[in-house]
Amino acid sequence: MSQFDYDLFVLGAGSGGVRAARIAAAHGARVGICEYSRVGGTCVIRGCVPKKLLVYAAHFAEDFEDARGFGWDVGPVRFSWPDLIRAKDREIDRLNQIYLSLLSNSGVTLYPQRGSFIDPHRLQVGDELITAEHILIATGGYPWVPDIPGVEHVITSDEAFDLPELPRRVAIVGGGFIACEFAGIFNGLGSEVFQLYRGDAVLRGFDHDVRRVVGAEIQKKGVRLMLETEVESIRKTQQGLELLLHDGSTLEVDQVMYATGREPNIWGLNLKEIGLDVRLRGRIVVNDFSQTNIKHIYAVGDVTSRVNLTPVAIYEGHAFADTVFGGTARPVNHEFVPSAVFSQPPVGTVGPSEEEARIHYGAIDVYRSEFKPMKHTLSGRDEKTLMKLIVDRESQKVIGIHIVGADAPEIVQGFAVAVKSGLTKERFDCTIGIHPTAAEELVTMRSPEQG
Numbered sequence: 001m002s003q004f005d006y007d008l009f010v011l012g013a014g015s016g017g018v019r020a021a022r023i024a025a026a027h028g029a030r031v032g033i034c035e036y037s038r039v040g041g042t043c044v045i046r047g048c049v050p051k052k053l054l055v056y057a058a059h060f061a062e063d064f065e066d067a068r069g070f071g072w073d074v075g076p077v078r079f080s081w082p083d084l085i086r087a088k089d090r091e092i093d094r095l096n097q098i099y100l101s102l103l104s105n106s107g108v109t110l111y112p113q114r115g116s117f118i119d120p121h122r123l124q125v126g127d128e129l130i131t132a133e134h135i136l137i138a139t140g141g142y143p144w145v146p147d148i149p150g151v152e153h154v155i156t157s158d159e160a161f162d163l164p165e166l167p168r169r170v171a172i173v174g175g176g177f178i179a180c181e182f183a184g185i186f187n188g189l190g191s192e193v194f195q196l197y198r199g200d201a202v203l204r205g206f207d208h209d210v211r212r213v214v215g216a217e218i219q220k221k222g223v224r225l226m227l228e229t230e231v232e233s234i235r236k237t238q239q240g241l242e243l244l245l246h247d248g249s250t251l252e253v254d255q256v257m258y259a260t261g262r263e264p265n266i267w268g269l270n271l272k273e274i275g276l277d278v279r280l281r282g283r284i285v286v287n288d289f290s291q292t293n294i295k296h297i298y299a300v301g302d303v304t305s306r307v308n309l310t311p312v313a314i315y316e317g318h319a320f321a322d323t324v325f326g327g328t329a330r331p332v333n334h335e336f337v338p339s340a341v342f343s344q345p346p347v348g349t350v351g352p353s354e355e356e357a358r359i360h361y362g363a364i365d366v367y368r369s370e371f372k373p374m375k376h377t378l379s380g381r382d383e384k385t386l387m388k389l390i391v392d393r394e395s396q397k398v399i400g401i402h403i404v405g406a407d408a409p410e411i412v413q414g415f416a417v418a419v420k421s422g423l424t425k426e427r428f429d430c431t432i433g434i435h436p437t438a439a440e441e442l443v444t445m446r447s448p449e450q451g
């Protein structure tokens with residue numbers, strides 16, 4: 001009989017923690033897990049899932065407009081934010097229940113409490129003292145906001161999902177994933193949206209063509225994109241909130257949402273006290289097996305700040321459980337992880353940007369196509385689709401795909417298999433396209449750009 005209460009104790013029941021707990025239990029481990037918020041974590045409760053539901057809702061505004069070009073007379077339409085939020089909440093409640101059932105059906109014991117380390121094998125979980133042979137930290141991240149005067153008036157994505165009403169005017173600060181996604185959501189639903197970004201093009205780190213096209217398209221849809229703009233302070237006025245900008249001008253809105261990044265959630269865990277290697281901004285250092293410097297303590301997901309995406313956390317959690325409890329050593333490879341930004345239009349991407357590829361691969365061929373999607377020949381909408389392939393010239397492998405346009409995330413998910421598998425441009429060329437689709441462009445581009 002083990003001297004420990006559990007073979008594995010997991011801190012945090014989000015995507016990574018729940019997957020790891022379930023798989024470890026299936027391998028025969030005695031598993032406990034604690035969560036002080038709702039089981040499901042950021043993605044399910046206040047991230048990817050509710051966000052995508054709101055993106056769908058926002059897109060109807062365009063769909064109604066576009067329908068006219070196809071002979072439809074849609075008539076007057078009305079949108080109810082409270083109805084949408086209620087519907088979204090019902091779906092999140094359903095998913096939360098599924099996650100709870102997954103844990104109990106796997107025989108995992110849930111503690112709806114906060115956990116923290118007493119020493120490397122002992123945890124304080126609520127009022128209980130629990131010992132575990134292995135411990136997994138899967139506590140995720142939280143929205144980080146710069147400390148400027150008036151910051152107490154701002155919301156983050158956490159609160160945006162539960163606003164009692166749709167703001168008439170909203171300022172969104174940031175140019176990353178969340179800022180671009182919420183700019184599209186609020187804009188589609190009818191708010192006047194100002195997106196304030198300190199840089200000269202949104203989505204830093206993405207391919208420069210993606211950044212250019214997204215910036216142009218979201219402005220065409222009505223988002224007031226204010227680049228190279230910094231907020232000095234925020235104050236409450238009788239009419240709303242007033243932002244003082246770095247150039248001395250002011251902007252008045254009803255709601256200010258900051259989307260200025262997320263940080264690892266290690267508060268109160270006592271990691272430094274037990275000697276765990278924690279770096280800048282709380283990132284837990286792990287090896288390819290998600291193992292920390294203390295051999296029986298592991299960490300997965302956003303708390304490790306490797307690639308902060310839900311499917312990555314799930315993959316890391318599963319690989320950890322297989323490695324430690326399943327007898328199969330599974331290192332995690334973070335190369336060619338596809339991702340999407342659910343902006344409007346959305347972005348789908350896998351592999352390095354053109355700039356990164358030039359640095360890491362040297363000679364590359366770039367194939368690029370920008371066109372008006374077929375649907376908009378009748379809708380009349382002025383929206384462009386961008387498709388881009390990056391090919392390593394020496395090996396002729398396709399190393400990057402970047403798309404901005406309808407269904408980009410769906411398209412890239414499929415093509416990511418080809419890129420991850422190291423297929424060459426010749427393999428793309430000998431694949432017959434499906435006509436008429438936008439994605440056929442990826443197998444019909446024949447001439448690389450010059451230069």
Ligand code: NDP
Pocket residue numbers: 146173174175176177178179181197198199203204259260261262307308309339340341342
């Ligand atoms: P990002 O890191 O994507 O973007 C943060 C933005 O805030 C950047 O534009 C950054 O500017 C800006 N910023 C940072 N500090 C300041 C500051 N002090 N003042 C003003 N602006 C600042 O973070 P998000 O919050 O958008 O998202 C967090 C993470 O969540 C993402 O990195 C992603 O991993 C994940 N996520 C994934 C999604 C998906 O897969 N679809 C959706 C949502 C989130 P600069 O570029 O100049 O540094």
